[in-house]
Amino acid sequence: MMQFMLLFSRQGKLRLQKWYVPLSDKEKKKITRELVQTVLARKPKMCSFLEWRDLKIVYKRYASLYFCCAIEDQDNELITLEIIHRYVELLDKYFGSVCELDIIFNFEKAYFILDEFLLGGEAQETSKKNVLKAIEQADLLQEVRPAPLKP
């Protein structure tokens, strides 16, 4: 199970944080500081995985943004790397060639998309089409008083 996901910029600014395990704010800040520092210090050609405490860190850089996930010992590193990629694809499709600014100004959307894709630290829906359909549907409900839908 994924324990948390962090998005941060090359300057170390946190852009998104998603925690799937209960931790105190203090602990979260400490972890973030430590990891941002560790990951930023790594060189481009290095491998995308590292051991950290009793977790495995999987990270990848897209343009100016680092996507960084912490998974448990028995979890699969490569598939996590592709979870990151699929999330980037989702953002890209939704915002239309996403950039860091999109995530800064529409941070709530980034969270909504993530919630449709991953829940409780596990992949909920891996189909790009289905995730985007859910978000689009929600967008269509904007400011419209929804009529109760019959399933």
Add this chain to the structure above:
Amino acid sequence: MPAVSKGDGMRGLAVFISDIRNCKSKEAEIKRINKELANIRSKFKGDKALDGYSKKKYVCKLLFIFLLGHDIDFGHMEAVNLLSSNKYTEKQIGYLFISVLVNSNSELIRLINNAIKNDLSSRNPTFMCLALHCIANVGSREMAEAFASEIPRILVAGDTMDSVKQSAALCLLRLYKTSPDLVLMGEWTSRVVHLLNDQHMGVVTAAISLITCLSQKNPDEFKTCVSLAVSRLSRIVSSASTDLQDYTYYFVPAPWLSCKLLRLLQCYPPPEDGAVKGRLVECLETILNKAQEPPKSKKVQHSNAKNAILFEAISLIIHYDSEPNLLVRACNQLGQFLQHRETNLRYLALESMCTLASSEFSHEAVKTHIETVINALKTERDVSVRQRAADLLYAMCDRSNAKQIVAEMLSYLETADYSIREEMVLKVAILAEKYAVDYSWYVDTILNLIRIAGDYVSEEVWYRVIQIVINRDDVQGYAAKTVFEALQAPACHENMVKVGGYILGEFGNLIAGDPRSSPLVQFNLLHSKFHLCSVPTRALLLSAYIKFINLFPETKATIQEVLRCDSQIRNSDVELQQRAVEYLKLSSIASTDVLATVLEEMPPFPERESSILAKLKKKKGPGAVSVTELEDGKRESGELNGSGERGQDAAAMAASNASTPSPSADLLGIRSAAPVNAAPASAGSLLVDVFSEVGPAAPSGAVNDDGFLSSAPPSEDPAPPLSEAEELLNKFVCKNNGVLFENQLLQIGIKSEYRQNLGRMYLFYGNKTSVQFASFSTTVSCPGELQNQLNVQSKPVEPLVEGGAQIQQVLNIECLTDFSDAPLLNIKFRYGGALQNLTLKLPVTINKFFQPTEMASQDFFQRWKQLSQPQQEAQKIFKANHSMDTEVIKAKLLGLGMALLDNVDPNPENYVCAGVVQTKSQQVGCLLRLEPNAQAQVPVPAAGLPSL
């Protein structure tokens, strides 16, 4: 995508974010934020009721401020209000705020739960999903209490939309993880398992995570998932790359689901059903075959997804550890990856091979890659990859390649990253000791270790080399010569001085014949380091000096001179001063004989007492004290307090006077385990020794002669029981407490108590290393018939055991009927990436359930005669392995659990016992007679009597 979807026109928010971004300094940012907070506060407090839009906007701003890293202590109420808004985006922002900023305020939780309840019952799938996401994100106990019974219903209901099912499954998973006691699957189990068959791939993808977690906790209830998972996997693996439409990822069909299916299967042993197993093996072969096919795309996503499945399949193959063919293929595949141009693949191949190395089927295959791995250690540019290579070398090390691997690790240490040096040092030390064929190699290795990475050599490591040198007289001369040479270096590490001081103090005489290392030369060499050393080392050197006076009387004058000088005898450090004063006095007043006795060579250390263990004991928490420690504790304290023993040994003397944790405690720490001091405590340990051989042939009719020795059929999954553990086991026939098992990494202590047909056993797992054990798990099983004879229940243990820490596990044991096998304890954990898997027999024997019975002589013989049928009687004549001391034999018999009856047998030399074995189904009376024959052998007739 229409532009409108990018935002919903919260212009105020966009302006605020821009403002923050334009701030030139941290101070300016804080100022701007405080201004905004004040503004929002006044809006929330204002008389005018805010409309939904404004509320949403301000809540969103607060969220943004919080995510920037600032504290937010208001706005929760407004967020909760948004939850009940009819407008979707307002509700959505409300939920997001709650998810990110949970507050334990119970009043609020009640309101939140109310809103969630409304949305869950709204039958609007979008609202239901929002509510479920919120529960999954917060996952608090209160929410579990409110919704744990409702969500399974939503999950399995026929009319639930797919997307809601997906959220419900993962929501339930989260609640199960936080409050497993509240999530009761019971009646839903089978319907949840059948979600694996759902037509919607997304539903399967979500549900399988839940099923995997539940299977880990209740494997039996969920075991039908195995065949379903296999057929689902088989359909995916054999599907064409486009069959699964949107679930195909870069030409790889459903990679996430495939990985999850393979992961689920790792919760179970290989399928028993031949057809299912055949199908699964076919899948695994197909996955391995696909790895050899040319890629369908050059994109890294394609190869990553494909290899993710491959690695998961290899994990399953390793987990089964029963298909030699697949294991070797997996190893070859990983071997290819070892030289792949992708760093990620090299890293994972090294990691995965570590686990393969521990399988007997693939250990040899892994070893063939040694050169590649050594090369990786030398040339990889990424420290985390080098670390993996070092782990793998450690895992693949055995007697055949130990010298090469240790040499490579040593040379790597010269340039190794600081972050991994200590672990490397420990690994080298462990390997050197474990595979030492000749001890001069061992001494060389450890001294090299100190030379190269002295700072990272912990006390345990240099204690250990000293213990071994003291115990092995064939290496002492060599050790003395080698340390003498090592000390010649102008700058040598302080740890080297410690080892050198200790060894020359003990065995300097062995090289004193050579004029180049005459006593005085040795002394001058040591003393030239003295002033550069810390207080503990100097204290040790002083002890070495007094030993020199004994070894080489010709150095006496010189050394006394040194001790007498002000810098020693008036040293401001009380420990040094005391040593100097006492040693000086000792050397001037004691006669040569007394001196020789006091400063005698160190006696050998008990073989299994490793100083790494001492570290472990130090760290043990109160209450978790094993018996061995108590025994050692007794010896130690006896020695510390026993001022009468002063003068027995220089080191002990110095230590006995030290009131604070003094440097001399180091010496004492080692010495306290020496057998000389153990003599007074030997009454306890004799029991172990005497019966350790006799034990298995326990003289009771009810006990199978083979007792522990009969090897139970090894179960498929856990490692077969260790053979050496059997010996360890035998000593538990007559005692309930002690050390069950010990190796380089782990020590397992046992305390147990029995009453009637019930027993309770406390297991203490001690991590002897300084590195954490991950994924630590234990299972107790009763193989074969035993499951109907004995009922053993255990509580799960914590999955992490910190370095040096100890954890406890309690087993409850019920004897249902008589039995002869022992239950098996399987332990698995990861140490430095390598999976450790071992199986031990638990010392539960039928005699533990003895109830002693007193009876008179007449009674005894009357019953004895009644037991005349062949099944009711067993006689065994065996050689005593130890001298037959009456008290010792008595203690043994009492340890067996029966009553020892006096004045029963006409021959006072004989021992007579009676007891009743208590099982749930019946009680079996047992009588025993032991006739020692001092000249020849010991016949033991015994009889068992089933009572009414």
